[in-house]
Amino acid sequence: MPPKKVAVKRKAVQMTLDGGPVAENTSAENKKPKVEVKTRTTRSSAKPSPRASSPPIRIPPAVSKGASSSIRILKLGDSPEPPLKPEPTDEGIQPLTNNATGELDPEIERRMKDPDPLRHPHFSAQEAQDNGVILRKFYPPEMSNARALAYKVGEIPRPIELLRSALRDTAETRRNADLGNSVVHWFKQDLRIRDNKALHMASEKAREEGKSLVGMYIVSPQDFEAHLTSPVRVDFVLRTLEVLRGDLAELDIPLYVESVERRRDIPARIEVLMREWGANHLYATMEYEVDELRREAKMIKCLAQQGISFDVVHDTCVVQPGALQSGAGKQYSVYSPWFRAWIAYLQSNHETLSIYAAPSRNPISTRDRFKHLFDTPMPDVPTCKSLTDEEKARLRPLWPAGEHEALARLSKFCDGKIHNYQVSRSFPSIDGTSSLSVHFSSGTLSARTAVKTARDANTTKKLDGGNPGITTWISEVAWRDFYKHVLVNWPYVCMNKPFKPEYTNITWNYNDELFKTWCEGRTGYPIVDAGMRQLLGQGYMANRLRMVTASFLAKDLLIDWRMGERFFMEHLIDGDFASNNGGWGFSASTGVDPQPYFRIFNPLLQSEKFDTDGEYIRRWVPELRGVSDKAIHAPYERGAGAVAQKAGYPKPCVVHKGAREETIRRYKEGLGRSTA
Ligand SMILES: Cc1cc2nc3c(=O)[nH]c(=O)nc-3n(C[C@H](O)[C@H](O)[C@H](O)COP(=O)(O)OP(=O)(O)OC[C@H]3O[C@@H](n4cnc5c(N)ncnc54)[C@H](O)[C@@H]3O)c2cc1C
8 A cells, every 4th residue: 555645743852762753652542451440440359159160260450540641743734635523423412521420631621722623532531431441541531433534534644654765765765774783683573483484584684694583572561561461461471471581592593582671661771772883784573563663763863863763564464464455446445356356466476475584693792792681581471460379270271472382373273174174264163273463473384384285285275166175264264364464554454443443323221230240151041151261261252252251242232342352352362452452343333344332243043053952061161061962052942940050150231132123223313323
């Protein structure tokens, strides 16, 4: 996609990497905020039913409210289009008040008075904040729908455009940067040595000149907090770093891992490390979330001013964002035509599936020269993200870490289960999927390697022909690409706004008790409860269950889906912003290519269809183990109420039929429609 031309007047700000002033509101907009459950259940207070043998439940701890943040907002003075007026729906629907105190957040109050309508917060920003949808410690109040639309039409530059122009503007300086004594690869969510483009480029640069390659990983407790990274995922990443360090050491490449407490200190710390190591070339894989794109854009420019070249390269997707456009030259918002374009692109650009070689061995002198880097101990797990001993014992065997495990799992899957994937993937008791998402999201497996391996297991080189299991699986891996393309083009989805901003006008229930019921798997809908308990017990749920549980929260409980989105991120081992946001957008009908909002999953039908004999439910809801196959889907309505009650299983917390009608009414009302 060619970069959009936007004339945005920005205040000239001195570029520094020390956490000083930022030209854009980098600190201001986010990956995703934490949800604050008003009931503030803590881990110790959240106990499973005494009869349940499923593992303990971890509900997110309370998040501090109203933390101040210094926020600078983009100036749109020279915009080619007149500034957008706030939509009528943004005004006067509900007063902005803090539920608890009746007071407005001072930042919201300040913005309300701003003459620039694009700076006004959304009319329910306070409510979103009070319910923990917005993590004010790191991010500004929820933006207005008008501001989201300004991103949509390109009136506010997309973060990817800032990054592209930083790369373009510094191209010559970066090309001419002295090589120095070493080349550095900054590992982020690409924790592998095979088929890692940026690492390969760094290695080639070092090899050509006989220099050393140094690997670096920065642990940022604040980033983990701001990005809602689950403890099980942090544990997985740290275990993976041990494996990666061992693999790199075999090539005489050190992996230096350091913890930097404050996220804004990371760029300056990297600059210091580069100096210490005599390195003038830094490489990294591009991450598409807003915080990272903005940080990297700034770093590219600042480091270039210091004679350091920072190359940030596309490598997370099989086809990079921006490469596929509709006939109108735009990003697709519907998956099917996008997927056809994705297939066509790969069929006509064969090299896209070529695998990058692992890095070359370092000169042997590296062992002496960088001895301290080989010897530096791994930092401790940030306390806010540590697992208990019981959790470690339960979760670690389920999720062996590292690249070798990813490749072994991929190979086994492509030799077997993939051939029946199109059927088995929907049945949670069968375990017919790859369970590779944790490896994709932490980068222990490249999506390119995965697609190529699956294709090579097929009877044809065509990506959409031959074995239906293989083609279906490839199309699922493509969904991951699709949601990242969406994130890049509509970055406000990463700032708490749905793809369709007007859907923030729906009146949600902020009911703590109901939300807690969902979080803990006690809704009285066995299939929903089984899914949620699997999430709590394993940090994972199959796609079908994610859809069922997400739909239930948004459309049966009518609870703000962003609270569920946050809860998933805080508990999934494979938490990935784009896929999670996309999945929630689909389920709550607020995203790209969604379920139409009036099409509402019936949990009973889903249960009967995909867990017919109740095997999955029995595994996760032990209270119902003794209930018959038919009654297990709805024990209280099908004659097993007494057994269920005796075992401590709750009655349904809502009646689906009534909830469905109310949901359609609220969606209609929020969208200002008289008919669905
Ligand atoms: C509400 C909701 C939230 C979700 N949150 C996440 C998340 O945080 N992280 C995440 O990786 N996936 C997420 N997904 C997508 C999907 O559920 C998981 O990727 C999948 O269940 C992982 O299991 P698997 O590796 O066995 O997948 P497989 O069925 O073996 O699929 C292979 C790979 O394709 C990709 N994939 C499959 N389905 C999807 C999909 N619907 N959207 C995007 N990518 C897909 C994943 O990378 C997956 O590992 C979410 C889906 C929903 C409905």
